[in-house]
Amino acid sequence: NADTALYRAKAQGRNNFQFYAVEMNAHAGERIALTGKLRRALKNDEFVLQFQPQVDIGSMQVVGAEALIRWHHPQMGLVPPAKFIPLAEETGIIVPIGEWVLRTACLQARAWLERGLPPVRMSVNLSACQFRKEGLAGLVARTVEACGLDPAFLELELTESMLMDDPNSAIATMRELKAVGVRLSLDDFGTGYSSLNRLKGFPIDALKIDRSFVRDITTDRTDAAITAAVVSLAHSLGLTVIAEGVEDAGQLECLRQHGCDEMQGYFFSRPLSAEPFAALLRAGAVCT
Ligand code: C2E
Ligand code: MG
Ligand code: MG
Ligand code: MG
Numbered sequence: 001n002a003d004t005a006l007y008r009a010k011a012q013g014r015n016n017f018q019f020y021a022v023e024m025n026a027h028a029g030e031r032i033a034l035t036g037k038l039r040r041a042l043k044n045d046e047f048v049l050q051f052q053p054q055v056d057i058g059s060m061q062v063v064g065a066e067a068l069i070r071w072h073h074p075q076m077g078l079v080p081p082a083k084f085i086p087l088a089e090e091t092g093i094i095v096p097i098g099e100w101v102l103r104t105a106c107l108q109a110r111a112w113l114e115r116g117l118p119p120v121r122m123s124v125n126l127s128a129c130q131f132r133k134e135g136l137a138g139l140v141a142r143t144v145e146a147c148g149l150d151p152a153f154l155e156l157e158l159t160e161s162m163l164m165d166d167p168n169s170a171i172a173t174m175r176e177l178k179a180v181g182v183r184l185s186l187d188d189f190g191t192g193y194s195s196l197n198r199l200k201g202f203p204i205d206a207l208k209i210d211r212s213f214v215r216d217i218t219t220d221r222t223d224a225a226i227t228a229a230v231v232s233l234a235h236s237l238g239l240t241v242i243a244e245g246v247e248d249a250g251q252l253e254c255l256r257q258h259g260c261d262e263m264q265g266y267f268f269s270r271p272l273s274a275e276p277f278a279a280l281l282r283a284g285a286v287c288t
Contacts, residue, residue, distance in 0.1 A: 031087060034084065034087055035091050035093065038071075038084060038088055038093050038097070039093060041071055042096055042100065046071055046072050046073060047069055047070070047071055047072070047097065047100060048069075048071075048072050048273070049069060049070070049101065049104055049274070050067075050272060050273055051065040051067055051068070051108070051271060051272055051273075051274065052065065052066045052068060052264055052270065052271040052272070053269045053272070053277070053280060054066060054120075054121070054242060054264045055262060055263055055264065055268050056261065057252070057255060057256050058261075062118070062120055062280060062284050063262060064120050064121040064123055064155070064262070064264075065109075065120050065277060066125075066271075067101060067104075067122060067123065067124050068081065068125075068271045069085075069097070069101055071083075071084055085127070088127075089129050092129060094127045094130065098126065098127055098129075101124060101125075102139075102140070102143050103143055103146075105124045105154075106143055106144055106147035106154060108122070109122035110148050110149045112277075112278060113149075115278070117281040117282060118281055118284060120153075120281065121153055121154070122153055122154055122155065123155040123157050123185065124154065124157065125157045125187065126156050126157060128159075128165075131162045131170070131173065132162075136173060136176070137177050140156070140177060140180050140182060144181075144182070151181035151182045152181055152182075152183070154182045155182065155183035155205070155206070156177060156183070156184055156185070157186075157187040158184060158186055159186070159187050159188055159192065160186065160188070160189065160191070160192025160193065163202060164192060164193055164198075167201070170202075171202060171203070174202060174204070175203055183205040183206065184203065184204045184205055185204060185242070186199075186206070186207050187208045188208065188210040188244070189208055189209055189210055189230065190213050190230065196230070199234075200237055204239060205240060206241070206242060207230065207234045207240070207241050207242070208242045208243075209227060209230055209231075209241065209260070210244060210245075211243075211244040211245020213227055213230075214227070214243050214244060214245045214246055214255070214265070215245065215247075215251075217251050217255070218250040218251060218254050224254065227243075227255070227258050227260070231258050231259050231260050232259070240262065241260050241261050241262070242260070242264060243255050243262070243265070244265065245264075245265045245266075246263040246264065246265030247265055247266045248267055249267065251265075251267070252267060
């Protein structure tokens with residue numbers, strides 16, 4: 001849909017910025033109204049997190065949770081991130097929203113650990129705004145500390161466009177984050193402009209293959225070949241590879257054959273609220 005297209009345009013960087021800006025100007029009144037609503041939403045505690053399981057392909061055990069924000073609007077219902085994250089980024093409200101996401105995800109991870117559930121990583125999406133802002137590593141360090149969470153359980157998801165804008169300062173920020181002890185992953189890999197060659201310069205732990213490659217992996221030889229190449233290169237750099245958007249058994253089988261480490265997608269589970277996610281973890285633990 002149009003919102004997704006806008007979001008992608010923005011996410012894909014400067015080349016598309018004009019298109020994005022023109023579209024947004026066409027709805028200036030709506031934008032101002034929405035900005036106010038987002039501010040109130042934060043104050044009124046209207047945001048919630050859902051968690052999508054990340055599964056080890058070898059053992060089929062849940063090894064991670066990706067925190068995904070939703071806006072529980074009193075009238076509009078559950079609003080997906082594509083409808084408000086782009087504007088939140090543009091207006092900078094994403095910064096306090098992002099801090100809320102980080103804190104809430106860390107508290108949740110700690111709560112699951114305390115209940116004796118099998119330990120899983122918690123992945124949090126960072127926005128470009130947050131990543132560029134001075135003091136990110138300090139914020140992350142203080143947050144995990146305040147939540148009583150071992151930073152090794154926290155993974156921050158970055159995107160290629162965040163790294164390619166100014167690779168040197170991005171690398172400096174990533175090194176600071178690594179010094180805090182968190183994991184870093186590269187989200188939506190393959191949709192941006194970074195070359196495979198650039199990857200070796202980034203201190204990342206994992207690479208997430210974008211779902212646009214996974215979608216036709218069983219029928220499109222090019223997508224299958226790209227996936228195979230990405231997996232083997234990533235492994236040679238010591239990175240974990242996770243496939244996004246796995247929707248059926250055929251895709252999973254194909255990824256397994258290509259040596260992909262982990263998967264995430266509707267085939268295993270849609271994003272879940274905290275309690276169903278905990279139940280899933282508990283059920284998994286019983287099986288072993
Ligand atoms: P993402 O980080 O790439 O997250 C994966 C998206 O794919 C999620 O959409 C998820 O629900 C969806 N998905 C997972 N499995 C499947 C599948 O099998 N098929 C299909 N078609 N979709 C699948 P969601 O939750 O709507 O989030 C969209 C994007 O919004 C995220 O993409 C991320 O870029 C952004 N986002 C979500 N939460 C946050 C947040 O807390 N902070 C920031 N900055 N961005 C966020
Ligand atoms: Mg993500
Ligand atoms: Mg992604
Ligand atoms: Mg994506």
